[in-house]
Amino acid sequence: DADVTQTPRNRITKTGKRIMLECSQTKGHDRMYWYRQDPGLGLRLIYYSFDVKDINKGEISDGYSVSRQAQAKFSLSLESAIPNQTALYFCATSGVVNQPQHFGDGTRLSIL
Amino acid sequence: SQQGEEDPQALSIQEGENATMNCSYKTSINNLQWYRQNSGRGLVHLILIRSNEREKHSGRLRVTLDTSKKSSSLLITASRAADTASYFCASRTGANSKLTFGKGITLSVRP
Numbered sequence: 001d002a003d004v005t006q007t008p009r010n011r012i013t014k015t016g017k018r019i020m021l022e023c024s025q026t027k028g029h030d031r032m033y034w035y036r037q038d039p040g041l042g043l044r045l046i047y048y049s050f051d052v053k054d055i056n057k058g059e060i061s062d063g064y065s066v067s068r069q070a071q072a073k074f075s076l077s078l079e080s081a082i083p084n085q086t087a088l089y090f091c092a093t094s095g096v097v098n099q100p101q102h103f104g105d106g107t108r109l110s111i112l
Numbered sequence: 113s114q115q116g117e118e119d120p121q122a123l124s125i126q127e128g129e130n131a132t133m134n135c136s137y138k139t140s141i142n143n144l145q146w147y148r149q150n151s152g153r154g155l156v157h158l159i160l161i162r163s164n165e166r167e168k169h170s171g172r173l174r175v176t177l178d179t180s181k182k183s184s185s186l187l188i189t190a191s192r193a194a195d196t197a198s199y200f201c202a203s204r205t206g207a208n209s210k211l212t213f214g215k216g217i218t219l220s221v222r223p
Contacts, residue, residue: 004154035213042200042215043155058210090154098143098162098204101211103154 003027006091006104014112019078021107023091032074033101034058034066037088046089049074081111117214118201124220131188133217135201136181142204144177144184145211149198158186158199193223 004025013019023032030051035043035058045058047066055066063085065077078085088108092101119134137144143162147155161168161177161184168175174187188195198218202211 040215043213045210045212048210092155098160100145100157100160101155102157105152105154 004091004093004102004104006089006107008107009105010108012110012112013081015082017081017111019081019109021076021089021091021109023074023076023104025072025091025093025102027093027095027102028071029093029095029102030071031094032068033092033094034064034074034076035090035092036060037090037106043090046076083111085109086111118199118217120217121215122218122220124222125191126222127191127193129191131191131195131219131221133186133188133199133219135184135186135214137184137201137203138182139205140179142206142209144175145202145204146173146175146184146186147200147202147213149200149216151197155200188219191219191221193221195219196221 007022033048034046036046037043044060046060046064047058048056049068052068052071067075088106090106091104094101117136125131141163143160145160146158148158149155159170159173159175161175172189177184198216200213200216202213204211
């Protein structure tokens, strides 16, 4: 079983819809992250959380919100989706300071 | 702006050849990491090099770090078709700072 699981893997939806992407992990890590990947732009950080009571904005948080429901769960919401939010979204986790990040296999989101 | 910039953007080599990929960054770092991404999958961590290290090895991978030039290189020796993937460098400026990823290098290894 995957250590970092993202659901759904693919989603097609319409402009204006509310969407939630979910991430769960079995690695026991405190730190969790949401990234967005666009062709030619690499990965950009949307939000991150260092523990259950900690939420921080990344470089592109506008239009997104997150919820850290438990140590193992971190969800990303698009309150009112727009077409330029079409992208590949990744959740990642890490342990203590300076440790590498572990990624899920991503959610491919298309907004029409 | 991106902290890390990889070079070249795309690389195509024959199986058995060595592949060298470069990464430059703008500000002082705590560590630099390389990741690999196979098509349709998430990123997988390959190797981490700290700012006080100059070279690290892991199997067929060799990473160097030159802090005076703010650059790092990833060498894959004796490449295989299975090494075909995108490779990203990511830098961390401080102990609790975020990782900043480059745009990635697409490596194609021809059988």
